[in-house]
Amino acid sequence: MSQSLEAYLVLSVLLFGIGTFGFLAKRNAIAMLMSIELMLNAVNLSIIAFGAFTPELAAQASTIALFVIAVAAGEATVGLAIVIAIYRIRRTPLVDEYASMKE
C-alpha cells in the first residue's frame, strides 16, 4: 500500500476533497483560505507521489513541490492582507456578509 502510487493519489484526492468541501461550506474567509491551503497540499502530495515512483522525476517533483509551497505562502500573504483590509471596513470575516455587489 505504501508502495502503490494509487494509494497516495487517493489520499491526495481525499485531502483535496476535504479542502474543496471546506472551501465550499465555510463562511469565514480565513477558514476558506485554510481550505485552499489544504487543497494545495493535496496537490503537492500528488506531485511528490508521482516523483517518488519515477526515479528520474524524484528531484524535479520535490523541487516543484517546493515551488508550490512558496507560491502557497505568497498566496496566503496576499489573501490574508485582503482579509485584513476588508475586515477593517466590514468588521466581519464572514464572506456571506460581503454581498454589496450583486444583481
Add this chain to the structure above:
Amino acid sequence: MNDSILTLLPFVIVIGTAIAIILIDLFRPDSDRIVMAAGLGGLLLALAATLVIGPLPGGGGALPEGGSIGDPALYTRDLLTALLDAVLISIGLLSLLFAPDYLVPRKLPLPEFAATLLFAISGGMLIAGGQDLLILFLGLELLVLPGYLLAGFAKRDGLSTEGAIKYFLLGSFSSAIFLFGLAFVFGYTGSTQLDEIANQLARVVSGTQSLPLALAMALALLAVGVLFKIAAVPFHYWTPDAYQGSPTPVTGYLSVGPKIAAFALILRIFVEGLEPLRGEWALIIGVLAAITMTVGNLAALGQDNIKRMLAYSAIAHTGYIMVGLVVFATADDPAVAADGIQGVLFYSVAYAFMNLGAFAVVAALQRRPGVTSQLTTFAGLGYRAAIPALLMTILLLSLTGIPPLAGFFAKAIVVLSALEVGGGTALLAVLIMLNAAMAAFYYLRVVVYMYMRKPEDDAPEVSIGAFTKTGLFLAAAATILIGLFPPVTGAILEWTGAAATALTSL
C-alpha cells in the same frame, strides 16, 4: 548566452522597472512624477526592446530565430511570445496612463500601484513564453496575485475589497484546481516540458485505446482553471463583482490583462502541450463558447452599471475568442487550425485596446471621487465632454463590431476561421453574429446616454488629465488604425498569422 539575455530582456526590463519604482518610493516618497516617468519609461523601453528583439514575422528582429532560457527550455522567445509581450506591455502602458487620474484624487499610492501592475504584466509575459508547466504556473501566479491586490487597491473602499476577496478566494480555488491538473499531466507524462508532453501524449493518443481517465480528469481540471481565468461561463461568477468593485483603471486592466494572459496560457498548454488531445475538448469548449457569449450578452442587456455591463460584455468577448480555440480543435486542416489561433490572437490584440479604452473613459469620468459608474453618469456626455464621448463612441462601435474598426476585423477573422471548419463550428460563427447584434443593444445604449439624453442637473464637470488623455487617444488610435489603416491591419494579421502557424506547426 548573449542570446539568453536578449531573450529575457523585455521581461527583465519590466521587472526591473517594478523594482526601481519600489526603490524610488522607498527613498523618495510622494514623487509620483518620477514614478510615472520611470514606469512609462520602463514600459516603453520594454516595448521597444520587444519590437527590436523580435522575433518578428518574416525573420525580423534582432533574434529572428527566437531564443530560449534553460535546457530543456523553460522560457522561449518565439513569434507568439514577442506578440503577446508587445500586447501585454501595451496594456501595462495604457493601464498606467489611466491610473493617476483615478488614484491621486482618492489618495491611493501610485508607486505601489505601478509596481504591482508591472509585476502582474511580467507574470503575463512569463506565461507568453513559458515552455514548462512550472514556469507557466509561476507565471500564472505572478499574474494573478498582483491582480488580487490591484482589485482591492482602494482598500478603504468596501466594494473594492469585497471584489478583491471574491476574486482572490475564487481565483485561488481555481488555481488549486488548475495546479492539480498540472500535477496529473506531470504524473502521467513524466515531464513538465511542453514539447515533451506533446510527444508523450501523441504516443498515447496514436494508440487505439481510449484516453486514460487520468488525462481526461487532467483536462477537466486544467480546463476549469483556465476557463475561470478567462471568465468563461459557468466559471465567470467573479467577473461582475470584481470588475465593479475594483478601482476603474484596475478594472480596465483586469478585463484585458489577465484575460489575454490566460488565453496565452491556453495557447501554451492546450494548443502547444496538449495539442494531441484537442479532439477531446473541442466539443465541450465549443458548447461553452456558445453559452459564454450568449450568457454574457444577455446579462449585459439590462445592466445599468457600466462597469458591470462591460464585465458581462467581457464575458461575451471571451466567448468569441473561444471560438478561435474551437476552430483549432475541430479543424482537420492544419492551416485552418492556425487560422483559428490567429483569430484568438488578433481578437486579443483588438480587444485589448478597445476594452481598455472604454474603461479608461469610465475612469476618466470618475476622476472626481464619488462619481458612480452608473450609466446615468454618461448622460449627455457628448454635450459635456465632446472628445471623450466621441472616443467612447468609437470604442463602443468597435466593441460592437462595426467596420472598419478593430473589433470588426477581430470578429470577422474569428468568424471566417469558424466558417472554414464548417459544420457545428460554422454554427458558432452564426451565433457570434447574432450575439453581436444583441450586444449592439447595450453598447449603443451607452451612446444613447451620451448623445441622446440630457445631462443630469448635478452632473460634474469632466476634466481629464494629460496622462489619461494620451492613453485614451492611443487606445482609440489603435482601435481605428487596426481597422482602417491597411499597413497596421496587415502587419497585425501577418504577425498573428505567423505566430499561429508557428505555434500549431510544432
Add this chain to the structure above:
Amino acid sequence: MGLPETVPYLDWRWDDLVFLALAGVMLGSALLVVLGRDVIRSALWLILSFAGLAGIYGLLGSPFLAISQVLVYIGAIAVLILFAVMITSTKRGPARLVFQRQWWVGAIAAVLLVGLMITAILLTDWPHNGQVYAAQVRDIALTLFDDYIFAFEVLGVLLLAAIIGGLYLARRDEEDHV
C-alpha cells in the same frame, strides 16, 4: 529488536501501517479543520494536518521536503493564518453558523468530485508505479539551482510582489481604526 517483515495478522508492511496512521492523522485533522466551529482551533488542526503530510513526504522518500513543509507551512503560513484569525475574530466569537446554508450542496459536489477523481486514478494505467524512490537533496538542489534557476528567480519576484502588495493592503493608514 527486529520487527517482523510485515504487520502481524494483517500481512501489511510496516510502512503501510505508518502510511495509514499518517494518512489518518492528516485526513482526520483536515476534517476537523473543515468541520470545526472555532477558527482558531481549525488553524491548529491545520498545523497537525500539515505535520501529518510532512510525515507522508518522509514516507515518500523526501525528508527534505518534509522539513520544508514543516518550516514553511507550520512555521510561516500557519502562524500567519493564526495572526490573521486573531486580528479578525470579533468579540462575538464565531458565528453560530459555521457553514453556509447550502453546505450540503458543497458536500455533494466534493463527494462527487472525489469519487470521479478516484475512479480516474484507479482506472488509469499509470506508467510508473510500484516502487518509491528517494529524492536526493543534492539532486533537488541541482534541479532547483540549475535547471530551475530561472524559475527560482521568478519565484523571488513573485514573493516580492506578494509582499509589497500585501504590505500595502494590510498596512494601517492614519485614518484607519484597527
Add this chain to the structure above:
Amino acid sequence: MDLTFNAEAATGHGAETLSLTGASSEQAIAMLLILALPLAGFLLTGLLGRRMGERPWIIAIAAILIATGIGTMLALGALSSEEPVRYGFTLYTWIPAGDLQVEFGFLFDNLTAAMMIVVTWIGSMVHIYSIGYMAHDDAKWRFFSYLNLFMFSMLLLIMADSLLVIFAAWELVGLSSYLLIGFWYKRRAPKLAAKKSFLVNRVADQSFLIGIMGVFLLTGTMNVLDSFVGFASSAEPWVRDLVALLLFVGAAGKSAQFPFHVWLPDAMEGPTPVSALIHAATMVNAGVYFIARTSPIFASAPETMVLVAAIGTFTAILAASIALTQKDIKRVLAYSTLSQLGYMFAALGVGAFVAAIFHLMAHGFTKGLLFLGSGSVIHAVSGEQDMNRMGALWRKIPITHWTFLIAALSLAGIPPLAAFFSKDSVLGESFILGFTWVFVIGAIVAAMTGFYMFRLMGKTFYGKSHVDPGVEPAIHESPRSMTVPLLLLAIPTIFLGMVIGLPLGDSTILHWLEPIFLPAEELLAIQFPEYELFGVDGALIIVSVAVAALGIGVGIWLFGIFNSRARLETVESLTDRNRVSRFFYTASQNKWYFDDLNHLVFYRFGGKVANGVMWFDVKVVDGVVNGVGTITQSVGDNIRHIQTGHVQNYALGIALGLVGMAALFMLMAR
C-alpha cells in the same frame, strides 16, 4: 345570326385592311399642337392663373378654341377624303425595356376624327359656358386649368397609338375628372364624390393595365394597330377571352358600366359644366372609344363580346329604372347617361361598332346640351337642384327651355333629331345581328327614356312653380356666355343625325367608319344584310319610335307640358298603391341600394379588414420583434440573478461546473 368566331379571318386576315401611312409634317405638327395647346394652357393657367385677375380663362379658352379649330380641320380633312385615311407618327420611345418598346406615337383615322369632333366641340362649348357659370368663383383659374388638363388628356387618349399611352391618358382623364369633381373641395359631398370616382376607376384600371400587359404578352407589342395582327391567333380562346375581359373591365370602369356605375351619379357634385364635359359628353365615352378602337381584339374574344352586350344592356335598364324616380335634375341626367352608355356597350357587344360610335356622337352632343341646360336651370334658380322645388320655368328662361326640349326629344329618340338615328341603328342592328333580347330590352329602355325625360321636363319647366319664394324673383335667363353654347349645341343635336345618319342603311357615318371596323367584323363573320327600309328595318324604326312616343306620352300625361296640368296625385297613387310598387319605387329612388352595398362591403367591411391587418402588424409582426427583444432582455435579467453576490454561491457554481466537466471529459474518454 349568331356571333361566331371566324378562324379563317383570324389567320388569313383576309380583306383589305386600312394601312398606316406616315403623317405628313403638317399633320404631325397639327396633332402635336392639338395636344400642346391645352397642355400649355393647363400649365400656364395653373402657374400664373392666380395673378391673372378676373379673366384667368383667357389662355385656357384661347388654347382650346385654337385646338378645336385645328382638330376640326384635321377631322374634316380625314372624313372628307375619298379613301379612308389612317396616318400616324412616333414622337419618341417612351419606355424602352428589353423587348418592350413603348412608343409615344399618334394615330389619326376616321374614328379619331369622329371623336375629335365630339371632344373638341363639346369641350369648347363647356369652356365658354364656364366663363359665365363660374364667374363668381374665386378660384376659377384653377378650374380652367383643370379643364385644359382634361382636354389634353382626352385628346391624347383618342390620338394615342399605343395601348400604354392610351392607359396613361386614361389615367390622366381620371385625374382631371377627380380634380374637377372635387373642385369645391371644402364641401363634403364633392370631396367624397371625387374620391369615389377615382377609386372606382382605379379598381377597373388595375384590370385594364393587366389586360394591356396580356396583349403585350400575346402579341409582343403595345402598339394598338400592331397588336391586332397576331392577337387573334396568339393563344387559346379562353386566354384571349380573359385578356379582352380585363380590357373590358377597364372600359366599363371609365364608362361607368355595371358594377362600376356607382361613381357617375355622385360625380354630379362637381360644377355643372364639369358634369357636362366629363360625365356625359366625353370622358365616359372613353370606354366605348377604347373598345371600338381595339375592336379586332374584342372580336377575337366572342364570349367576352356577349358579356359586353349583356352588361351594356343590363346597365341600360338598371340606370333607366333609377332615373325614373330621382329628384335631383342632374342625377336624372346622370342615370340617363348611364343608360345611354349601356346602349353603346350593347352595340359594341353585338358587333355594331358603327352604331355605337354614332350613338356616342349623337348622345354626346345631346347630353352636353342637356347638362349645360340643366346648369342654366340651376343657375337660374340660384343653385337649387331638386326638381321638386322647380316648375313653371319655361317662360322665364326660354332659351334654356327650348334647347332643353330639343335635347330631350332627341334623347327620347324622336325623329329626326340626332339621337333618334343613332339609337335606332343600335336597336336595329342588334336585332339584325340576332340579339333579340338586346333589342327588346333596348326598346323598353327607350320607353323609359321618353318617360323620365318628360318627367324631368314636366317637373322642371311646366306645371306649378315650387320654387322657393325667396328665389322666385331672382329667376333669370343665363348670361350670353352660357346661352350661346346652348344654342350652338342645339345645332348638332338637331342636324347631326340627318347629316351623317342618312341615307338610312348607307349613311355617311357608315362610310366613314366601316373600314375601321372591317377587320373586327370579319373576325366575327358579320355580314349586314341589305338594308330594307320597307322591311324589317323600317318595322324596327316604327317600333322604336312608338315605344319612345309611348314613354313620352305617359310622361306628359303625368307631369304635363307647357300649361297643361300635371297629375301628381296620380303619380303618388301609382307609387304608393301597394307594397310591391312601393318597394320598387323606393328601391329605384335608392338606386337599388348599390351605394349602400358598396358602403357596407368596401367601407365598413374593408375598414374592418384594414383595422385587422393593422392590428396584426402592431400586435403580431411588430409584437414578435419587440417580443424577441423583451424576452431576450428578461432572460438576461434572470440570468444576471445568478450573480447573488455571495462568494459561496459562486464557488459552488464553479465546483459543480468542475464536477460536470470532469464527468463529461471522463465519459467522452471512455
Add this chain to the structure above:
Amino acid sequence: MLDVGRLDILSLIIFTPLLGALALLLAFPILRLLRVEVDAERQEATMRWGALLTATVAFALSIVLALAFDNEAAGFQFVQVADWIGFFGIQYKVGVDGISLVMVLLTTLLTMISILASFGPIKTRVREYMISFLVLELGMLGVFLSLDLFLFYVFWEVVLVPMYLIIGIWGGANRIYATLKFVIYTLVGSLLMLAAILAIAWTYSQATGTWEGAFDYTTLVDFGFDPTLQFWAFLGFFLAFAIKVPMWPFHTWLPDAHTEAPTAGSVILAGVLLKLGGYGLIRMNLPLFPDATQDLAWLVIGLSIVGMLYGAIVAIRQPDLKRLVAYSSVSHMGFVTLGIFVLNEQGLEGAVFQMLAHGVITGALFLMVGIIYERTHDRTIAKMGGLGARVPVWATLWVFFSLASAGLPSLAGFVGEFLVLLGAVTFEPWVGWVAALTIIFAAVYLLFLVQNILMGDVTDFLKGLGKKLTDIDRIEAATLAPLVVLTVVFGVFPSLILDLIALPVSEVLTVVSGAAEAATAAATGLLP
C-alpha cells in the same frame, strides 16, 4: 474632353463627403488654436453652408461621372483597384455600372436636398448633424460603388452609425426606441451577410488555393458556387437586404424609424437607405447565387406581394402622416423586390427604376411632411383638415407627389410600377394581377389622406396656429423644385434612366439564366 477616368473620379465622389466632414470637424478647433474667435451663430452657418457645398460638389462630380459614363460599354467603368488588406486579398475596388450610377445620382442629389432641408429644422448641434450626414453619404456611395465584398460590407455598416445618431439625437420623442430598433434589426441581418461573405470568400480561396481575388466581386461572380453553399449564402445576404428594403415581415422598424427621424433623416432613409437593400439584391444575390435565386425566387416573390398589399392596407389606417408614408414605402419597395425576382428584363429594369422613382417621390413626401411638421409640430392626420385652403402651394405639391406615388402615368412612379408588373405578368400572369391590386390600395390610402388633410373645413387645431401656418418658403421650395422636375422628367422620359440600366440588367440576367440553363442541361444530361 476631360479624361474623367484619369481622375479616379469614383474615389473622388466617395471621399468628397469625408473630406467635407473632416473639414467641418476640424475647421473651428484649428481656428481656435490660431486664436481666431468665431461666434457660435457664424459657426453654425458655416457648418450648414459647408455641408451643402460638400454635398453639391459630390453631386456635381456625380453629374460629371454620368456625362462621362458610356452606357454602351459592358461591365464596370472607372474601375479603381488598390490593395487594402493583402493578407486576405481584400481590395479597395470601386467601379460603376448603369445601376450603380443611377443610385449614386440619387444619393448625391437627395443628400444635397436633405442638407438644404435641414437648414431650418436643425438648430442644435449643427456641426455633428452635418458631419453625420456627410458620413452617411460616404457610406451610401461606398455601398453603391464597391466591387469588393468586404469593402461593400464595410460601407454597409458605415451607413448604420450616422443614421443611428441622426435618428437618436435629432429625432422625435420616442427616438431612442426607434433608433435602437433600427440599428439592431439591421445589424442582425448585416452580420449574417458578413458570415455569408466570409463563407464564399473562403470557399473561393479554398478552391483556388489563394486569397487573391477572394473578395473581388467580378471574380466571385465568375466563380460559380455549389448549390448548397449558394442556398445558405443567399439566405445570409437576403436577410440583410430584406431587412433593409424592408420586406414583409421584416418591416416594422421602418415606421418607427421614420416617425422619429428628423425630416432629412426620413428623406435619406426612404430615399436611399432602403435602396441599399434593393441594390444589394440585384448586385449580390442574383449574380453570385444564380441557382439559389432560381430556387428561392418564389419565396421572395411571395413575400414581396404580401408586403405590397399589406403595406398599402396598413397605410390606410395609419393615424400619423409619417407612418402612413412609411407604410407606403413598404408597399412600394415590394415592387422593387418583386421586380427583381421575376427575373426578366422588364421586372429588373422596373425594379431599378422604381427605386429611383420611390427615392425621389417618397423623399419629397417626407420633405413635405417635415414642412408641415415644422409649422404644426404635429403629424396627426386627424388634426389636419382643410390644408388646401390654408397652404395652397403645399397642398398642390402634396397632391402632385401623392399622385406620383400612386403611380399616375406620366409621372415617375408609374414607369417602375408598370415595368415591374409587366415583368410579373410575364413571369406568371396571376402573380401580376394580384400584385397589381396594390395600385388600387395605393390610390385608396393616398386619396383618403388627400381628402382628410387637404379638403374640407380647416380644423380648429390649424386655426389655432394662426399665422404660424405659412405656406412653403423659399428654401423649402428650393428643396422640392428639383424633385418636382425629376418626377415629371423621369415619368415622361424614362429612357434617360432605362438606357443606362439596360445593359447591366441584361448582364445580371445572363448570369442568372446561364446558371439555370446549365442546371437544366446538367439535369437532362446534355452536359458532362
